[in-house]
Amino acid sequence: MFPGQFEYHRATSIKDALDLLKQFGDDAKLLGGGHSLIPMMKLRLAQPAHLIDVTKIAELCAIGESNGKIAIGAAATHDTVANSSLVRAKLGLLAEAAAAIGDVQVRNRGTIGGSLTHADPAADYPAAALALEAEIRLDHEGGSRTVKAADFFLDLMTTAVQPGELLTQVSCAPIPSGTGYAYLKHPHPASGFAMVGAAAIVTLDRNGKFATVRVAVTGLGPKAFRANAVEAALAGKAADAATITAAAAKSADGIDALADIHASADYRAELARVYVRRAIQAAVARAKA
Amino acid sequence: MAVVPKFVGARIKRREDPRLISGTATYVDDVRLPGTLSAVVLRSPHPHARINSIDAAAARSAPGVVAVLTGEELKGKVGGIPCVAPAEHIPFHPLLAQGKVRFVGESVAVVVATDAYKAQDAADLIEVDYDPLNAVSDPEQALADDAPILHEEFGNNLVTRALIPNPAVDEAMAKADRVVKFRIKNQRLAPVPMEPRGVLAQWHQANGQLTVWTSTQIPHLLRSALAAVLSLPENRVRVIAPEVGGGFGAKLNFYREEALIAHLSRMLGQPVKWIERRRENLATTTHGRDQITYLEVPVKNDGTVLAIKAKFICDMGAYLQLLTPAIPGFSGLMMTGCYKIPAMSFEQVMVFTNKMATDAYRGAGRPEAAYIAERTMDMVAAELGLDPVAVRRRNFIPKEAFPYVTCAGLVYDSGDYDAALTKALEIVDYPKARAEQAEALKHGRYIGIGVASYVEICGIGPSVMLPPKVPGWESATVRMEPDSRVTVLTGISPHGQGQETTFAQMAADAFGVDIDDVTVVHGDTAIVQYGVGTFGSRGLSVGGTALMMSVGKLQDKLKKIASTMMEAPPDQLTFTNRTVALQSDTTKAIPLQAVVDAAYGWKMPIPGMEPGLDATSVFEPSGCTFPFGTHVAVVEVDPETGVVKFLRYVAVDDCGNIISPLLVAGQVHGGIAQGIAQALYEEVVYDENGQLVTATLMDYAAPRAQMLPHYELAHTVTPSPLNPMGVKGVGEAGTIGSTPCMVNAVMDALKPLGVRHIDMPLRPEKLWRAFKDAKKA
Amino acid sequence: MKITGERTMPAPRRRVWDLFNDPDRLARLIPGCEKLEKLAPDEFSGTINVGIAAVKGSYAGKLKLDDIRPPEHYKMIVDGKGKQGFMRGTGVLDLAPRDGDPNQTVVKYSGDVQLGGPLMQVGQRLIDSAANMLMGQFFSAAEAELKAEAAGEVARQGFFINLWRQLLYLIRSFFKRAN
Numbered sequence A: 001m002f003p004g005q006f007e008y009h010r011a012t013s014i015k016d017a018l019d020l021l022k023q024f025g026d027d028a029k030l031l032g033g034g035h036s037l038i039p040m041m042k043l044r045l046a047q048p049a050h051l052i053d054v055t056k057i058a059e060l061c062a063i064g065e066s067n068g069k070i071a072i073g074a075a076a077t078h079d080t081v082a083n084s085s086l087v088r089a090k091l092g093l094l095a096e097a098a099a100a101i102g103d104v105q106v107r108n109r110g111t112i113g114g115s116l117t118h119a120d121p122a123a124d125y126p127a128a129a130l131a132l133e134a135e136i137r138l139d140h141e142g143g144s145r146t147v148k149a150a151d152f153f154l155d156l157m158t159t160a161v162q163p164g165e166l167l168t169q170v171s172c173a174p175i176p177s178g179t180g181y182a183y184l185k186h187p188h189p190a191s192g193f194a195m196v197g198a199a200a201i202v203t204l205d206r207n208g209k210f211a212t213v214r215v216a217v218t219g220l221g222p223k224a225f226r227a228n229a230v231e232a233a234l235a236g237k238a239a240d241a242a243t244i245t246a247a248a249a250k251s252a253d254g255i256d257a258l259a260d261i262h263a264s265a266d267y268r269a270e271l272a273r274v275y276v277r278r279a280i281q282a283a284v285a286r287a288k289a
Numbered sequence B: 001m002a003v004v005p006k007f008v009g010a011r012i013k014r015r016e017d018p019r020l021i022s023g024t025a026t027y028v029d030d031v032r033l034p035g036t037l038s039a040v041v042l043r044s045p046h047p048h049a050r051i052n053s054i055d056a057a058a059a060r061s062a063p064g065v066v067a068v069l070t071g072e073e074l075k076g077k078v079g080g081i082p083c084v085a086p087a088e089h090i091p092f093h094p095l096l097a098q099g100k101v102r103f104v105g106e107s108v109a110v111v112v113a114t115d116a117y118k119a120q121d122a123a124d125l126i127e128v129d130y131d132p133l134n135a136v137s138d139p140e141q142a143l144a145d146d147a148p149i150l151h152e153e154f155g156n157n158l159v160t161r162a163l164i165p166n167p168a169v170d171e172a173m174a175k176a177d178r179v180v181k182f183r184i185k186n187q188r189l190a191p192v193p194m195e196p197r198g199v200l201a202q203w204h205q206a207n208g209q210l211t212v213w214t215s216t217q218i219p220h221l222l223r224s225a226l227a228a229v230l231s232l233p234e235n236r237v238r239v240i241a242p243e244v245g246g247g248f249g250a251k252l253n254f255y256r257e258e259a260l261i262a263h264l265s266r267m268l269g270q271p272v273k274w275i276e277r278r279r280e281n282l283a284t285t286t287h288g289r290d291q292i293t294y295l296e297v298p299v300k301n302d303g304t305v306l307a308i309k310a311k312f313i314c315d316m317g318a319y320l321q322l323l324t325p326a327i328p329g330f331s332g333l334m335m336t337g338c339y340k341i342p343a344m345s346f347e348q349v350m351v352f353t354n355k356m357a358t359d360a361y362r363g364a365g366r367p368e369a370a371y372i373a374e375r376t377m378d379m380v381a382a383e384l385g386l387d388p389v390a391v392r393r394r395n396f397i398p399k400e401a402f403p404y405v406t407c408a409g410l411v412y413d414s415g416d417y418d419a420a421l422t423k424a425l426e427i428v429d430y431p432k433a434r435a436e437q438a439e440a441l442k443h444g445r446y447i448g449i450g451v452a453s454y455v456e457i458c459g460i461g462p463s464v465m466l467p468p469k470v471p472g473w474e475s476a477t478v479r480m481e482p483d484s485r486v487t488v489l490t491g492i493s494p495h496g497q498g499q500e501t502t503f504a505q506m507a508a509d510a511f512g513v514d515i516d517d518v519t520v521v522h523g524d525t526a527i528v529q530y531g532v533g534t535f536g537s538r539g540l541s542v543g544g545t546a547l548m549m550s551v552g553k554l555q556d557k558l559k560k561i562a563s564t565m566m567e568a569p570p571d572q573l574t575f576t577n578r579t580v581a582l583q584s585d586t587t588k589a590i591p592l593q594a595v596v597d598a599a600y601g602w603k604m605p606i607p608g609m610e611p612g613l614d615a616t617s618v619f620e621p622s623g624c625t626f627p628f629g630t631h632v633a634v635v636e637v638d639p640e641t642g643v644v645k646f647l648r649y650v651a652v653d654d655c656g657n658i659i660s661p662l663l664v665a666g667q668v669h670g671g672i673a674q675g676i677a678q679a680l681y682e683e684v685v686y687d688e689n690g691q692l693v694t695a696t697l698m699d700y701a702a703p704r705a706q707m708l709p710h711y712e713l714a715h716t717v718t719p720s721p722l723n724p725m726g727v728k729g730v731g732e733a734g735t736i737g738s739t740p741c742m743v744n745a746v747m748d749a750l751k752p753l754g755v756r757h758i759d760m761p762l763r764p765e766k767l768w769r770a771f772k773d774a775k776k777a
Numbered sequence C: 001m002k003i004t005g006e007r008t009m010p011a012p013r014r015r016v017w018d019l020f021n022d023p024d025r026l027a028r029l030i031p032g033c034e035k036l037e038k039l040a041p042d043e044f045s046g047t048i049n050v051g052i053a054a055v056k057g058s059y060a061g062k063l064k065l066d067d068i069r070p071p072e073h074y075k076m077i078v079d080g081k082g083k084q085g086f087m088r089g090t091g092v093l094d095l096a097p098r099d100g101d102p103n104q105t106v107v108k109y110s111g112d113v114q115l116g117g118p119l120m121q122v123g124q125r126l127i128d129s130a131a132n133m134l135m136g137q138f139f140s141a142a143e144a145e146l147k148a149e150a151a152g153e154v155a156r157q158g159f160f161i162n163l164w165r166q167l168l169y170l171i172r173s174f175f176k177r178a179n
Helices: A015-028 A037-042 A080-082 A083-088 A090-098 A104-109 A114-117 A125-131 A228-234 A240-248 A265-286 B019-023 B116-123 B168-173 B219-229 B256-268 B278-282 B324-333 B366-384 B390-397 B416-426 B428-443 B499-512 B539-566 B591-598 B661-678 B733-749 B764-776 C015-021 C023-028 C119-120 C124-178
Strands: A007-010 A030-033 A051-052 A061-067 A069-073 A133-140 A143-146 A154-157 A168-171 A180-187 A194-204 A210-217 B036-041 B048-055 B065-070 B106-113 B127-133 B158-166 B178-189 B198-202 B209-214 B237-242 B272-275 B288-301 B307-317 B343-352 B446-455 B475-481 B487-492 B517-520 B573-576 B581-582 B587-589 B614-619 B628-637 B644-654 B712-715 C004-007 C033-040 C042-053 C055-069 C073-080 C084-097 C099-115
Touching: A007 A143, A015 A030, A015 A051, A015 A133, A015 A180, A030 A114, A061 A210, A080 A083, A080 A090, A080 A104, A080 A114, A083 A180, A083 C124, A090 A125, A090 A180, A090 A194, A114 A125, A114 A168, A125 A180, A125 A194, A180 A265, A210 A228, A210 A265, A210 B416, A228 A240, A228 A265, A228 B127, A240 A265, A265 B764, B036 B116, B036 B256, B036 B278, B065 B116, B065 B256, B106 B116, B106 B256, B106 B428, B106 C004, B127 B581, B158 B324, B168 B288, B168 B307, B168 B343, B178 B198, B178 B366, B178 B661, B198 B256, B209 B219, B209 B256, B219 B237, B219 B256, B256 B272, B256 B307, B256 B581, B278 B644, B288 B366, B307 B324, B324 B343, B324 B366, B366 B390, B366 B733, B390 B416, B390 B446, B416 B428, B416 B446, B416 B628, B416 B644, B416 B712, B428 B446, B428 B628, B428 B733, B446 B733, B475 B539, B487 B499, B487 B539, B499 B517, B499 B539, B539 B573, B539 B581, B539 B591, B539 B614, B581 B591, B628 B733, B644 B733, B661 B733, C004 C124, C015 C023, C015 C084, C015 C099, C015 C124, C023 C033, C023 C042, C042 C124, C055 C084, C084 C119, C099 C119, C099 C124, C119 C124
Parallel strands: A007 A051, A030 A051, B036 B272, B209 B237, B307 B343, B487 B517, B644 B712
Antiparallel strands: A061 A069, A069 A168, A133 A143, A133 A168, A180 A194, A194 A210, B036 B106, B048 B127, B065 B106, B158 B343, B178 B288, B198 B209, B198 B272, B288 B307, B446 B628, B475 B487, B475 B614, B573 B581, B581 B587, B628 B644, C004 C099, C033 C042, C042 C055, C055 C073, C073 C084, C084 C099
8 A cells, every 4th residue: 555656746837747748658647636546556556657746737727717618727626616606607517516526525636637537437527527518628749639528538437638638628618597407416335436427408498398408427337428318309308207207218228337336237227317317307497497 | 719610421522632633643653763664464365375385585685675574484483363262163363374365365474674665565576376265255155065164174164153042942932923034134344443453563672572552442451462472471561552543343352463563573673563554454454243143033913022043154254363253142142132032042153254354343243133133123013013112112121120131141230121212202203203104105205214222231341251361350540649630540441432531520520620630541551550441332331430449449548638637537528629628518628739748748647558649449340231222213215216315313322320421422423323334334245256345445335424314312311230330331332223223214114115124234226126126016 | 257248250250260369469459468379279378468547557367278169169267467466267259150141250258257456456346347348449459350351361362253252142142032
């Protein structure tokens, strides 16, 4: 439980971080809150020779509004996101997901960039990012690119981030007024991760039918995903209980569900159906309110 | 002069807490000695394997490494870990595996280096060639003829078989209207103290003395055991239990590392430290429970229980720790609970498996017993279609019957079980709760009401109840210092219980001084007279009685001296407000300090009287105390997810007289947390091959605050006649009442489904399956 | 851990069989494989360096084949270990031509593996997914290899042979329909 030897680097700017990444390549790991990486290092399952701490880069910690989007720096802690008045006002779903992560100690250290990059299949943020159609900015030496959340999560703990890239910012269009949203999770009794977490965003038309509906699920499979079948089953339909229940029943279709001692694959799939239904119902209720 | 208040019974904040919550307490790892070396233990990844060879050459020559030891090198140099409880088969328990490993985490080698990082680097270089063997993790399978055998010398995996037969049980079976039969399991739990174990040993070469700082509940017993294993005179061994961050029974033990680190310090002539990591804690600190019980309960149709017959399969793990095979005995003896059940019999089969040893864990055998008794009451009620409360009342030992001798031969000191039950039901408004439950069911809501009336053994206890080397008495020395401040040296070793507060309350009142005038000292064998330790809720009733005996001796002496100064008979004097005063008129008083001055002075007022104010006493209790109570839980189970929602949790505990209400509440809170966690969350899981699956807190579901209900606490007070304070003990009560209470509540919620029993932990998935299966049927 | 699965490979059974018995090519296909040697016709030894996210580790092991029935079946006995853990177990591989299409092979695999050590203890909730992911990577690589091999062969065999094959195929399907 003592990590192997490593060198700690505190990056002072994005450029500094990228330079360090370039210099050390595969031998380096970026350090956010460290809640996933440090335990692995203490068990010596991960033994990076260099740690590049990006949490002290001022511009990575900022949350602001520009070009009609809310932009959140990658090193913003879960607690910062959960309690940011801007995020609460305009990206309520993200604030809800942030507040649902782990416990106070975790939220005080963990960062949004770290969580997304690590892509733990049971992390809370990915579901919110997918439902919000977040755009994820990846900087590299001499430039940057933007990846849609839908294209970001590739497989179990595997993302679109390429060697030499640093996730710098998550941005989302503000949730328009009249939109309902909800993030509901069934926490794992030991880890606090989502055994299943469901994010829903809906708007209703004048006839009470679904105008837009976006649903994302985390915790169920090897990566968080948009529940396309559920969304398709709701599009243009009346927002009544039977329709929502029937649509939510498709939440786990085609997903190879995770299993552990606390929840089998069957049970997780059922939790997904129930939590997706409840998240949609809660979102509909808010959209109506 | 300010009036000194009375402290006993007052809501005093714990005097230990400022240092604990400000991070200034000194735990083992906070003790820093110059030149200390760090040890890292290499552990087996295999549950069962032959060790063909260990190549430590690279480790020995790694930077900073001072020593590497393997089991072979310890042969003939140190003894093994003792088990003091009787058993048919007690295997040799080495400090490092010899020839074979028998559970995941078993220590195989130890590396000592200038720091822990270098020690770990070197440990990574050790190559162990294992020949994996089949392992067995299920205790019932371990008894099969073709099961892999852990200790070949015994020819099978049996630790011991205890049989308490009783022909009256067979007669009861014949007379019964029905016999209720079921199997229940008390799953394996990990104690998870906040502070893991840790050892620092310092060998003083010049005078052949050893000092060991270790996180333990039993410094004196440990000193005796260490001296024996290391072949040292006991007066050359000093054990210090500094701040101990929780034990829950897991530190009522003597571990390999305690002997190993002491041996290494002696071998190397330098201090050596080892601090347990959480993963080691979950794998190599004793586990609790792990008993399967098959029950047969003959009953009359009116709910009268005629007898209980039980067969226990008890999983002891791979080796026997200090008390391992002694724990199940309590489960058997206490399984008739609060009930006047005329006959009982049981068979206990204790078994070796490829797992960590089990031993005491908060309640140690009594939670299992209460679970048996209280599940039995509910199973009987369900079988006969009776209200579980009515079945309890029909079988309760009436309050007139105390002291009551149970069919197992235990003497219950005092009790009024119906009073506690009645009070709990009043608080929860039982009839209303039942009506709400029925109404909710009409709307598809599954509410359950669980009741558990428990009784348990505390104040352990008369020495005859314990194995030979773990006596039941306790010691205390009380000194009044020359400035009239009081020092209490107690033989118990509190590690969170708060006796620095309770003992100070008692001593302060006894001498009429302020609580801040009292200092309670414990946990250092060089300072404190030999004592036994803190376990079995014995601190107050046994240790406190020893304290009051010494207090009484000093009071007598002070009164005698004062009587010569006040010209009043000693028996008419009292201590109040830092004076010795006439009982009849406390304004007629002399300062306590004047009496103390006389006692320490150059001329004793009473010729022939020894100067000084110092008294030591040892109390051997004549019997155990039996605290009791009733817990009631109201829960709602979500049929879609199986999630249990808490609606009410009422605990009425009777621990006799209460010295310190806040401490009692704290003990009950913590106890309920651990008890509910057993019911709903916790389980140490080994897979069928013996691999430990719950090896970190990412998988082992230790409870967090948000996973627990709001507690509504109340008390009835039935003093114990066995000690002058009339106290019983409360360290384990919450744990013992809450587990069956919560399971009964959840099973009550599932009653409409026709479900009678589901084994703990009641994970949501199990409950969801019950709903799903019921729907199918 | 129990692993089961099925993948269809775009090649006739014999080719898939040959590929699955060729250490040099397998070494390229197995994720993280650093070395794979044939010690005997039915025994391999190798090292893989595999990782997910920050967790990386090197494992050395032996693989013994048993119950070999070319080109349809073999059993594997696996024994590997690294600093982060060990695995011991057996697996079974069955190859069958896909119904109605001998140019495709259905590969069924099942395994029963005992895992131990720190990695298993820490990652139990993810081990199944990780195994599935690595299996998926292996089969995708195998699929690409078989496709490339076929393309290479077509190129080697030349235009006329290929034409002749296609003709034969057409004639065969014509007669099938006629029946």
